[in-house]
Amino acid sequence: MRKVLIIAEYFPPAGAVGTFRVTKFVKYLREFGWEPVILTLREECYIETKWPLDQSLMKDIPEGISVYRTSLWKSALFKDPGIRWIPPLFAGISSVIRKERPTLLYITGNPFWPMIVAPTVKFFHRLNYVVDLRDPWKLAQPIKPLRGYKARSVSLINRILEPIVIKHASKTICVSEQMCQEYRHEYSDLSPNHFAVITNGYDPDDFSSVRPKKFNEFTIVYAGKFLTGESFRDPTQFFCALRKLLDRNFNVHFVHVGQRDAEVMRAAARAGIKTQCDFVGQLxxxxxxxxxxxxxxxLLIGGGQRTEQTGKIFDYMGCERPILALASKDSGIGDVARDASNITILENNDDFGAITGAIEAYYTGGQNGSTKSGGSTKYHRRVLTSKLAKVLDQAG
Known part of the structure; x- marks a missing residue:
């Protein structure tokens, strides 16, 4: 069986969003002729950088998989763990390659700057590599753009590093068709076949054994983070819609599962819905x-970016419950919504009356029981891993 060296900053037991994609690839790759070898961070690094830990994620790592872990560089100047991982990554990767003798290297980001190790390894070890972009890199639209000298420096480094990494890669993977189109346009000197789309997805194994939590009233659940006052997942219109329903004596409850955000809770209070909201925190x-x-x-709220295809929508699909998506229809989220029968998609900048009407339809329609996500298995993690294996076959 051929070996692929997987470089991933986020890996179990890290509870970061970026953990899930690579972990599921590792779970299923052996079925498709590839033995994964992992190079990642030590657990104490996640504790130091305040990433939540979730030991239950370790169950997806098959027995016998080799996992090598490094520390972070101790630096008073640099706080970003992505930057601080670069020196230990360079220091440790050669010994792993000599010991494991992989056929291919796979590296995923963000963070992006550690990816510079890949072309370096290719030069010194004659090892081809595949890049997996979970988000746009140079082409990203920052939520809160940096300003001044720092912004110019970061932009310059991104403009230098990204072309080096992508042009020397055997393949570059994007998570949505829109993102792939943008990168094909940006790197028109490369063959269109250089880029491949492998979306995020969900693993039915994660859902079959979990009992649904019981709620006493009609309950809308949002899992993840918000950012009020910005275009990025702003719940303001949803809160206004909820207020309108409460004024009409609808018994609706809202639950937010995720890191508590004081500004979000203040926004709920301003909308007059605080008593109908439960902010349970990270679980x-x-x-x-x-x-x-x-x-x-x-509830799903998009970030307003055309390339976005949040992993949350796939976890929601695995739950087989109705989904209200406040996002652009011309986006990665819109693509997924068209594949599923249980998703209603509305623009988040719509008049909140449209959102009110959609919630009312679910409330009065008695949407009880299981709601299938369209019957498609193309978003199952095993199927997506088979697509990755084909990309690795082509690159290796």
Whole structure:
């Protein structure tokens, strides 16, 4: 069986969003002729950088998989763990390659700057590599753009590093068709076949054994983070819609599972809905699924970017519950919505009356029981891993 060296900053037991994609690839790759070898961070690095830990994620790592872990560079000047991982990554990767003798290297980001190790390894070890972009790199639209000297420096480094990494890669993977189109346009000197699309997805195994949480009233659940006052997942219109329903004596409850945000809670208070909201905080993945499986309606709010295809939508699909998506229809989220029968998609900048009407339809329609996500298995993690294996076959 051929070996692929997987470089990933986020890996179990890290509870970061970026953990899930690579972990599921590792779970299923052996079925498709590839033995994964992992190079990642030590657990104490996640504790130091305040990433939540979720030990239950370790169950997806098959027995016998080699996992090598490094520390972070101790630096008073640089706080970003992505930057601080670069020196230990360079220091440790050669010994792993000599010991494991992989056929191919796979590296995923963000963070992006550690990816510079890949072309270096290719030069010194004659090892081809595949880049997996979970988000746009140079082409990203920052939520809060940096300003001044720091912004110019970061932009310059990104403009230098990204072409080096992508042009020397055998393949570059994007998570949505829109993102792939943008990168094909940006790197028109490369063959269109250089880029491949492998979306995020969900693993039915994660959902079958979890019991839905019981709620006493019609409950809308949102899992993840908000950012009020910005275009990025702003719940303001949803809160206004909820207020309108409460004024009409609808008994609707809202639950937010994720890191508590004081500004979001203040926004709920300003809308006059605080008593109907429950901000439960960050929970382990399995417990989060219990909440989402028990919801009468799942809420998804997009970030306003065309390339976005949040992983949350796939976890929601695994719960087989109705989904209200406030996002652009011309986006990665819109693509997924068209593949599923249980998703209603509305623009988040719509008049909140449209959102009110959609929630009312679910409330009065008695959407009880299981709601299938369209019957498609193309977003199952095993199927997506088979696509990755084909990319690795072509690159190796």
């Amino acid at each position: 382990p993945y399995k417990e989060t699924i219990s909440y989402t499986k028990g919801a009468d309606l799942l």
